[in-house]
Amino acid sequence: MVTNLPVRAKVKWAEVTAAKDPRDKIRLMREFLALCPRHKGTEKLIAYVKRRIAQLEEEIEYARRVKARSRHESLIIEKSGDVQVAIIGYTNSGRSSLLSALTNARPKISDRPFTTLKPIPGMLIYNDVRIQLIEVPPLTRGLSEGYVRGSNALSLMRAADCLIIMVDLSDDPVRDFMEITSELKESRILIEEPKGYVEIEKTDTGGIRIVGGRLLDSTVDDLRRLLVSYRIPSAIVKIHGEVTLDEVEDSLFGSYQYKPTIVIGSKIDLPNARENMERLKDSIGDRLPVIGVSCITGEGLEMVAPSILKAMRIIRVYTKKPGEPPSPKPVVLREGATIGDVASIIHTELRERFRYARVWSGLDRANVMKVGLNYKLRDGDIVEIHAG
Ligand SMILES: Nc1nc2c(ncn2[C@@H]2O[C@H](COP(=O)(O)OP(=O)(O)O)[C@@H](O)[C@H]2O)c(=O)[nH]1
Ligand SMILES: [Mg+2]
Numbered sequence: 001m002v003t004n005l006p007v008r009a010k011v012k013w014a015e016v017t018a019a020k021d022p023r024d025k026i027r028l029m030r031e032f033l034a035l036c037p038r039h040k041g042t043e044k045l046i047a048y049v050k051r052r053i054a055q056l057e058e059e060i061e062y063a064r065r066v067k068a069r070s071r072h073e074s075l076i077i078e079k080s081g082d083v084q085v086a087i088i089g090y091t092n093s094g095r096s097s098l099l100s101a102l103t104n105a106r107p108k109i110s111d112r113p114f115t116t117l118k119p120i121p122g123m124l125i126y127n128d129v130r131i132q133l134i135e136v137p138p139l140t141r142g143l144s145e146g147y148v149r150g151s152n153a154l155s156l157m158r159a160a161d162c163l164i165i166m167v168d169l170s171d172d173p174v175r176d177f178m179e180i181t182s183e184l185k186e187s188r189i190l191i192e193e194p195k196g197y198v199e200i201e202k203t204d205t206g207g208i209r210i211v212g213g214r215l216l217d218s219t220v221d222d223l224r225r226l227l228v229s230y231r232i233p234s235a236i237v238k239i240h241g242e243v244t245l246d247e248v249e250d251s252l253f254g255s256y257q258y259k260p261t262i263v264i265g266s267k268i269d270l271p272n273a274r275e276n277m278e279r280l281k282d283s284i285g286d287r288l289p290v291i292g293v294s295c296i297t298g299e300g301l302e303m304v305a306p307s308i309l310k311a312m313r314i315i316r317v318y319t320k321k322p323g324e325p326p327s328p329k330p331v332v333l334r335e336g337a338t339i340g341d342v343a344s345i346i347h348t349e350l351r352e353r354f355r356y357a358r359v360w361s362g363l364d365r366a367n368v369m370k371v372g373l374n375y376k377l378r379d380g381d382i383v384e385i386h387a388g
Contacts, residue, residue, distance in 0.1 A: 005042070007229065009035040013252070014231035022056045029053050048253060051186060055154065062152055077121045077156065081130035082332035085308055086157050089166030090176060091138035094266030096120070097295035098166065099135045102304060107135060119156055126305035128316060128330050134160065139180060154187055162260045162312050163191065164304075169265040169273035169292060173280045177263065188254050191261035192287055196241030198251045200227075203234045213239025215248075223248060260311040262289045264304065269294040315379040317342055326382045333377065340373035343385055353387040 005013075012032040019025045029049050036042055036049075077084075087095045096107040103122025120135045136156045157163060165180055167173035184191060196213060208224045215223060222245055227235060230252055237248070263284060265277050277292045284290055289307050293300035315337065316330035331342055339359075343351040354373055361367040362380020369375075377383070 004037075006035065006037065010230045017252075022060055026053050026056050029056075045250075045253065048186070052254065055187075059152075077119050077132075077134050079132065079159070080121075081123055081132035083129065083161045083308070083312060083314065084132045084134060084159070085162045085164055086134050086136050086160035087164045087166055088136050088139060088153070088157060089180065090140075090168070093138075093166045093168045093176070094295060095135045095138070095166050098164075098264065098266065098293070098304075099133055101295045101298070101301055103133055105133075105135075119152075124305055126309070128328070129305075129309060129314060129332055131305060131308060133164075139183065157184075157187075157189060157259070158257060160259065162262075162308055163189075164308075165191075165261060165263045167263065167265055167280070168267055169276045169280070170267045170270035171276075173265050173276050174283050177280060177284070188256045190256055190258045193258055193260075194241070194256070196239065196243040196247070197256045197258065198240070198243045198248050199238040199255055200232075200248075200251060201236045201238065202232060203236060206234050206236075208233075208235055208237060210237045210239060214242045215239060216242050216244045218245040227252075260313075262291065262304075262307045262311050265290065265292045267294060267296075268292040268299055269296050315377060315381075317377050318380075318382045319346065320382055320384050322384055322386070337377055338373060339371060339375045339377065339383065339385070342377070342383055343373065346385070350385060350387050355386045355388045357386065358384040 009032060012028065012035055016025055016028045016032055019028055029052060033046060033049055036046055038046070087098060089095055092111060096109045099105050099107055099120060099122045100109060102124045105120055105122030107120045107122075119137065122133050122135075124131045124133055134156060136153050139153065165177065167176040167180075181191060190197070198213075208220075208227055210220060210223070223237065226245060226249055227233070227237075232252075263280070265273070265280055267273055268277060273292070277290075281290050289311060291300050291303045291307055293304070295301070313335035315333050315335055317333060317337075318326040318328075318330050319342065320326040331345055333341060339357045340351060340354075343354055343357075351373070357371050357375070359369045359371050359375065359377070360382040361369070362378055362382075365382075
């Protein structure tokens with residue numbers, strides 16, 4: 001995406017990232033744009049920086065409005081539960097109705113647009129897993145101009161572990177889905193697991209270190225030269241999967257995040273909704289799970305929690321002390337987690353003094369194994385850790 005920026009532009013971007021105050025950032029980004037050559041290779045970058053400016057302006061404006069309105073209205077939701085799921089969509093798509101149907105939260109439900117302007121949390125418990133659902137302020141249309149209403153919505157999405165994209169099946173769910181997903185992409189939120197992505201953490205000393213993954217098409221020296229040209233002499237570059245040097249450069253302008261995502265079509269009880277549901281499924285294919293629900297008849301609601309856990313690849317592990325029954329509350333982990341992960345969650349010391357663990361399989365309780373730190377756990381396993 002980024003090609004041949006002049007040195008002065010790169011240096012200017014270093015100033016942008018160093019700036020703390022959003023107003024300074026905006027000013028420096030404008031200066032950056034003035035230094036950016038206009039050609040095919042920089043089009044996307046320029047569009048992205050313009051969006052960032054618009055978002056920051058929104059953020060400042062939003063903070064001002066809210067401060068004026070009330071100091072008590074909370075805009076940031078404190079995380080609770082085992083996983084946090086942000087419900088996003090346009091106004092009237094049925095987000096409040098879903099939250100109300102699945103949790104004890106009682107948001108205002110109305111066909112008046114923009115009823116919910118601050119985030120509302122509710123708790124859904126399924127198979128011992130506590131899922132915090134958060135209704136995010138609605139997205140706005142006119143997305144090609146592109147902005148998410150209040151970057152508060154964006155920060156809520158970024159903070160969540162999982163997203164529910166809600167679309168109204170009685171309207172045009174395919175159009176809405178396309179608009180919302182393109183908006184997310186522009187905001188650097190990925191809803192499908194990418195082949196690779198990179199996170200860059202600047203450090204004060206230590207030079208450039210690469211952790212994990214693989215750098216395609218270039219050497220570590222190329223990477224060093226690239227970062228130095230952006231005035232980054234020292235950083236930890238975390239590569240997930242495989243990335244190209246271009247992708248590393250792109251990530252210097254804003255990092256990407258992957259969020260497991262499910263799509264919910266609402267109001268399946270209304271006329272034409274089933275046809276629209278088929279169209280929606282056809283356009284998404286097997287890229288994401290799609291569920292049709294009605295908050296009036298209750299259809300499909302039972303599929304929401306299991307789909308979230310499946311998309312997030314959640315597993316539950318029950319710990320026990322020798323001679324005692326297993327804890328009723330599971331440790332909630334992602335697929336691939338090991339005994340070592342469980343030990344460190346309970347206590348770092350437990351991991352250091354670890355000798356062995358006994359595991360009762362979640363699939364067959366009669367199957368008891370003696371295992372080490374690297375043993376990969378499965379959903380429903382019971383674990384008893386023995387330390388020295
Ligand atoms: N028929 C039908 N109407 C629904 C359903 N879910 C929501 N609605 C209606 O759609 C309108 C908007 O719902 P609301 O939950 O407030 O949407 P939000 O703006 O996304 O939070 C309200 O009039 C709801 O009664 C549903 O499953 N079936
Ligand atoms: Mg609402």
